[in-house]
Amino acid sequence: MTAAARSRMVRGAQPGVWALRGILVAGILLALLAGLPEGRVPPVWLVVVLVLSAVLSAFRPEHLAMAMTLGVVLVWWAFAIGDGMPMAALVAAAGLTAAHVAATLLGYGPPSLPVDPRLALLWTGRGVLAWLAALVVWGVARTYSGHGTPALFWLTGLAAALVAAVVAGVTVPVRGEGEGE
Amino acid sequence: MNDAPTRWHATSSLGRSLIVGGLGAALALAAGRPGLVVLVAPLLLMAALALVHKPVVEPRVFSTPARQQLHEGQGTRLRLETHDLDDVEHVTRMMSPQPFLAAHPVDGVFGQLLSRGEAVAPFEVSPRRWGTRSVGGEKVAMTTAWAGYRWGPVALMGREVGVLPTVTHVRSGGEAPQPIGLIGAHRSRRDGDGTEFSSIRRFHAGDRLRRINWRVSLRQGTLHVESTRAEEDTAVLVIVDALADYGESEGVGGAASSLDVTVRAASSLAEQYIGGGDRVALRVLSPGGEYAGYGTGTRHLRRILILLSRIRPGIPRDVAIDQIDFRATAGTVVVVISPMLSEPLATATVRLVRRGLPVIVVDPLPPGSTPSAYPGSEAKVAELAWRMRLLDRSHLLTQLAAAGCPVVPWNGPRTLEEVLRRLARRAAMPRVGA
Secondary structure, eight states, rough: OOOHHHHOOTTBBHHHHHHHHHHHHHHHHHHHTTGGGGTTOOOHHHHHHHHHHHHHHHHHSSSHHHHHHHHHHHHHHHHSSSSSTTTHHHHHHHHHHHHHHHHHTTSSSSSSSSHHHHHHHHHHHHHHHEEEHHHHHHHHHHHHHHOOOOOOOOHHHHHHHHHHHHHHHHHHOOTTTOOOO | OOSSSSOEEEEEHHHHHHHHHHHHHHHHHHOOOOOOHHHHHHHHHHHHHHHOOOOOOOEHHHHHOSSSSSEEEOEEEEEEEEEETTTOEEEEEEOOOOOOOOEESSSSEEEEEEEEOOOOOOEEEEEEEEEEEEEOOEEEEOOOGOOEEEEEEEEEEEEEEEEEOOOOOOOSOOOOOOOOOOSEEEEEEEEEEEEEEEEEEEOOOTTGGGGGGGHHHHHHSSSSEEEEEEEOOOOOOEEEEOOOSSSSSOOEEEEEHHHHHHHHHHHHHHHHHHTTTEEEEEEETTTTTOOEEOOSHHHHHHHHHHHHTTOSSOOOSOOOOOGGGOOOOTOOOOEEEEEOOOOHHOOOOOOOTTTOOOOEEEEOTTOOOOOOOTTTSSHHHHHHHHHHHHHEEEEEEHHHHTTOOOOEEOTTTTTTTHHHHHHHHHHHSSOOOO
């Protein structure tokens, strides 16, 4: 290993890895603080705890701590969101998606693995595509707000989930199907 | 169904999106918070798409064996033979770090987004120091689309590769002091069927007609011929001192330890003399006691290089150095490559000189080099001990020079030329009988 080659790593990680770690922490904070403009202010201790666990998750993206951190954000929103469908939910969804995508990219290899620009671009597209699902749900809920009862929404959602499960059951291949033929 | 255990397993990314997505949906349902569905919808979609891409085929991966032998600084490509990569979107290869093994990519790890039918890119490795190196040990992991499943990481074993010292191709310009063989490129003291002019003398029966010098013959009135010197080969014995290694080695192109210089000097000398048609033998003073008898030709050179690459420094246990029979016959040029920090070796060298053999000591000790001190020993004491050893060494070198044995520092393949010329001139001088 030459000195010039070594210099690309910054404190044991590639610059791209540090950028992803930053995106992960920023995504979690964005998801937590997205309600601030609408007056949804989380307690300081929660912000501190989440910053610490977000930093831990940035260094251990495959650890359960990452899922728990996102879970805590969800629990906070369960208290803060009420019955409404605020715009802040979309921003929070973007933060959660960005943090999840960053953690997924970090999980492809050790910190010494340079971030492949093609892979990063692919996952950016995927993240945006996945976030569109949140936009669709938000848009549908806002459009039909006042046109149906909450029970109707839940029944529609349950039916959609059932249809998705059946479609997935049919299309998802079972291990061994493609072998021995 | 195939019941063989699979190496595919769900990734933490899939687990996280399922856990968080499920938690969000459950909270939304239990607490009547439909807005939470917006938050987890992207994660649920990603989990669903990851599940859709569940793999069905087990990939097969083999590392193609590296070359059995390489030279220092030479590079090779480590390819990965793969089959059944239909479900694979991304491959990560991570090479085990090895001392004196440079890799490209430099950090020994790379990822590749695979297109359908695309081969996995090779690693490029280059051993930086002679010896035996383990090459090709790595871990391979593969990931499906949407990062739902990962195969491995699977460890692939490397193989031992003999790294031969570098050889500098230089034709010998020095003449052997006492060539005694039948073939070769050294100028003999005897006249014979060579190319180098020796004298013009009267024609004798048996002389070749094409050797007649007509101009001199007409002038003198009798036939005269041009005589040439014979060309002969010589025997070269290279004695390698591998009793210890002093200084730090950084591999080819970096700082060299005493043993690095020794091994590279021995390989260069062997190549130089074997290339000139001489017979070369090698004797290594080490626990392994590597020895190659007199021989010539490419195969013999390769044997010498392999023996040099197997050297492990240390003191021979089964033999006293000053008692070794070096099997040097009359006329053999003896090259001792040693920092002369061992008194028994100096004694053995003087014994060879006293037998009338042309002996040259090549000093491989790099300037400013220090030995590695035992852990826990005081730095000042170690420094003092080393200075005392250097004083001993300088005394030994002076004694060797006084005994008629030139000592030269290694300065590339042409180091010995001037010394050999001096020795040849000395050997050609008339001697007074005792």
